[in-house]
Amino acid sequence: MHRHKRDDFYVVGEGVHEGSALRRPSTTEEIRRFRFTRLGPVGTVLDPDLCAKLARAMTAPEAVQQDARFGAGFTYLGQFVDHDLTMDRTATALGDDVTLPELIQGRSPALDLDSLYGRGPRFFEPDGVRLRMGRTAPAPGLDGLDGFDLPRRAASPDEPGNALIPDHRNDENLAVAQLHLAFIRFHNRVAEHLADAGVPGAYLLEKTREMVVKHYQWMLVTDHLPRIVNPDVVDEVFINGRRYFEGQYQGLLPGDSPTMPIEFSVAAYRVGHSMIRSGYEWNSVFNSNGTDPRRITDATLDLLFSFSGTSGFVTAENPLPTNWVADFRRLFDFGEAGRDDLVVPPRDFNLARRIDTLLADPLAALPAGSFGDPNAQVPEIHHNLAFRNLIRANMLKLASGQQMAEFFGFRALTPDQIVDGNGGVVLADLTDDERASLIAATPLWFYILREAEFNNGLLDGVGARIVAEVFHRCIEGSRHSIVRDQSWRPILGPDRHTFRMVDLLLYAFEGDVDLLNPVDAEPVASLRRRRRIG
Numbered sequence: 001m002h003r004h005k006r007d008d009f010y011v012v013g014e015g016v017h018e019g020s021a022l023r024r025p026s027t028t029e030e031i032r033r034f035r036f037t038r039l040g041p042v043g044t045v046l047d048p049d050l051c052a053k054l055a056r057a058m059t060a061p062e063a064v065q066q067d068a069r070f071g072a073g074f075t076y077l078g079q080f081v082d083h084d085l086t087m088d089r090t091a092t093a094l095g096d097d098v099t100l101p102e103l104i105q106g107r108s109p110a111l112d113l114d115s116l117y118g119r120g121p122r123f124f125e126p127d128g129v130r131l132r133m134g135r136t137a138p139a140p141g142l143d144g145l146d147g148f149d150l151p152r153r154a155a156s157p158d159e160p161g162n163a164l165i166p167d168h169r170n171d172e173n174l175a176v177a178q179l180h181l182a183f184i185r186f187h188n189r190v191a192e193h194l195a196d197a198g199v200p201g202a203y204l205l206e207k208t209r210e211m212v213v214k215h216y217q218w219m220l221v222t223d224h225l226p227r228i229v230n231p232d233v234v235d236e237v238f239i240n241g242r243r244y245f246e247g248q249y250q251g252l253l254p255g256d257s258p259t260m261p262i263e264f265s266v267a268a269y270r271v272g273h274s275m276i277r278s279g280y281e282w283n284s285v286f287n288s289n290g291t292d293p294r295r296i297t298d299a300t301l302d303l304l305f306s307f308s309g310t311s312g313f314v315t316a317e318n319p320l321p322t323n324w325v326a327d328f329r330r331l332f333d334f335g336e337a338g339r340d341d342l343v344v345p346p347r348d349f350n351l352a353r354r355i356d357t358l359l360a361d362p363l364a365a366l367p368a369g370s371f372g373d374p375n376a377q378v379p380e381i382h383h384n385l386a387f388r389n390l391i392r393a394n395m396l397k398l399a400s401g402q403q404m405a406e407f408f409g410f411r412a413l414t415p416d417q418i419v420d421g422n423g424g425v426v427l428a429d430l431t432d433d434e435r436a437s438l439i440a441a442t443p444l445w446f447y448i449l450r451e452a453e454f455n456n457g458l459l460d461g462v463g464a465r466i467v468a469e470v471f472h473r474c475i476e477g478s479r480h481s482i483v484r485d486q487s488w489r490p491i492l493g494p495d496r497h498t499f500r501m502v503d504l505l506l507y508a509f510e511g512d513v514d515l516l517n518p519v520d521a522e523p524v525a526s527l528r529r530r531r532r533i534g
Contacts, residue, residue: 044441178325183504285323403441
């Protein structure tokens, strides 16, 4: 969970925010830092005791969370996208072979799968085109399988062992690691397709990457975003363009690198935290349904972190056991693509949690290693993810929800809506002073979650505008861009207008149930007779 570790932010025009302190970076440091900006006005600091009270209420174990209307896979797709947006491409540079323009661009947000490709040949097979994959370890009744774990390198005296991928955050929990592996498979399948179509070897990697990135962007705009953001806002931004964030009328020049608004990074795109479940029907072996003794339990959130490399114990010497490979049919609804043969019974399907002000209670007790030194002794409330989000906003003096509503010209939520919500946390035990403080300057993250409660779990108003405009800008600023190339259309889906996450998975896994679901409670002969994997 390294994404929760950032304790300082370089904000263009302000300096480096380190806790409550602000300092000016050196010229070299300024160039080398990831560039954040402030979209709205400077806000005020909320009383830390009130932040703690809010956080405990949001993660209370007795709270009943509601389900969203889509699969839980989109929770972790959102995390994968977050890492793509904040990937420092220059961190994987070999030596000092990075030009100044590349350095600046490499530390700017873009939706171009840098977290998949990185720099240098070590992520690729010897052919320099296909990305590497790893092999799982045998498990009871199951053989090890090629292509179902991330590639991993052994530890050395100079370097710890870890997944051989550009962004190790994608190995911080099993769900995002398996999604990263699915994108590796998607790349390799596209490379095979283009090679068969006669693309010369000298151009094959670049043409493959362009096709992969543009299909990925199309999927984000037409499938991922409309599930979490008011579709009308998404359509308005991607048809008519941005109104507030880094537009040409603000002095932006073609080719300028995007920046990352702190309102997006610290608040609006952290709504995915509320979509996390405390446990998952992961596959037919680790499953809480039925009485089959081989079905041990559900995959708890803690276990998803344990069966990973960054937060758990998975290494090159101790790879992922085969019985922990994801069954993607339980995370995404393949009925959307007309593949009823890939639809699991409702009791086995994992829905994401609805976007609202309630978080799964395991997020109240993050392990210390997820945000710093695993041996550090910190106050109990510092382990609470909701508290950390609220305090981080304090650190940056983030604009309140009311300030951002005024900035966009929207009608703000009413005091009763802020305090009582709509199916989220009920804050009935606030004192009069606490209530007055909260409704005067509601933390932006909490405010955006409240907005979603009044829009059937979809971001609306302030949250919708921030997320849609930042996605538009980050696609526009990507090396390959469907925003700049508006004539582009997908060719790997069912038609020239459709490419969803299920279409990406169907293409990556060849539409084969044995590849999408390689683990079964009963012995599966097809595992032994499969024609090929990878």
